[in-house]
Amino acid sequence: MTDPLLIFDVILGLAIVALAVAVLAMHDRFAMIVLFIVFGLLSALAWVRLSAPDVALAEAAIGTGLTGALLLTTLHHIRATPPAPVPVPAGAIIANLGLCGLIFGGLVVAFLSTPLQAPGLALPVAQNMEASGVAHPVTAVLLNFRAYDTLMEVVVLLAAIVAVWMVERGTAQAPSPVMGEIYRGFARLALPAIVIIGTYLLWVGAYAPGGAFQGGAVLAAVGLLLLLSRLYRPQPAHRPLARLGFVLGTAVFAGIALLVASGGRVPFEYPAAHAKTLILLIEGMVTISIAVTLAALFHGREPEYASVSENHK
């Protein structure tokens, strides 16, 4: 008697591997991206089957939705201004192969050296839940027990947008696609719902799957819809506000850590009475930063004064 879900899991696993192979084997870039999006959706389903709804939400919102949008807009830019094909030097290929091999080897070693059926850290987390200030273990781990890692993840996003604005400065802007009236009506209908869903995901993170990254990614979709439907056009005058949005999460996160540390505690050792307030404050600010940064990454280039006339029809 086999579990019928086991058959489903095996098919799901095989489909994910087959899709990964298909993505690499494709020659058409557009087909590659579409298959990559399907790959992400099935991965999210696999995370659900592994009882990790937080990861599934993050995979669906960031790994699939936003990454797919970023890849498609990049493809659009490449098609509009085809770059001269640069031959990849053999040294670069060898170096890349070496680095990939190192990562793969490291993962294999980490996997093999993990003791089988070890209790893991679930018990210490469960024992310390009361001190965390929230009721959802994943949020407790992300924002309290290993908050330093999460701070670094926010810094990575900040570094990404700084790099994109610097690299793309002065490059030609690809004409953004005209999506038409029906799409604009759809955007008007969907925008309020996305705002509510994103905020709900942030708020529910305190006691159920959800949180800053998932909520931020959903709210970033607001930016994407506004940009694509041209209900909002980036203006050079909005740059200070955008910059504020980029650094807000990192600044508040690091600021609270320093504040806590200055009171004679370890950084991120929130006083228990204020833990929930502080975590919610950090998550809220980080959510805003993630949403603004991801939307800005989708737009790509920093809006500049010289290109104002191009942006208008």
Added chain:
Amino acid sequence: MVIQILALLLIVLGAFFFVAGTIGLLRFPDTLCRLHALTKADGLGLGLTCLGIALLAGSAGEVSRIVLIWFFVAVSSAVCGHLIARHVRRSARASTEGS
């Protein structure tokens, strides 16, 4: 019990329309025909599946979430179909004008 059987029937019927739409996608000759098969059949499949799941839902909150999901998936798939069809028509016009 009756409700569960009814829900099962609706979900199976929904799955049937999804499969039919997929066969259409694979076998029809051009993009517009494929789009026709996909949007019609999937719209029906989605509605039937959501109806079946809603019958099994435990609370009014769950039902309203399923209704919301149905609404937004239906609207966004209709808008997607429109955008794809528009793109096809425009690129066809561009290629006839170009030749």
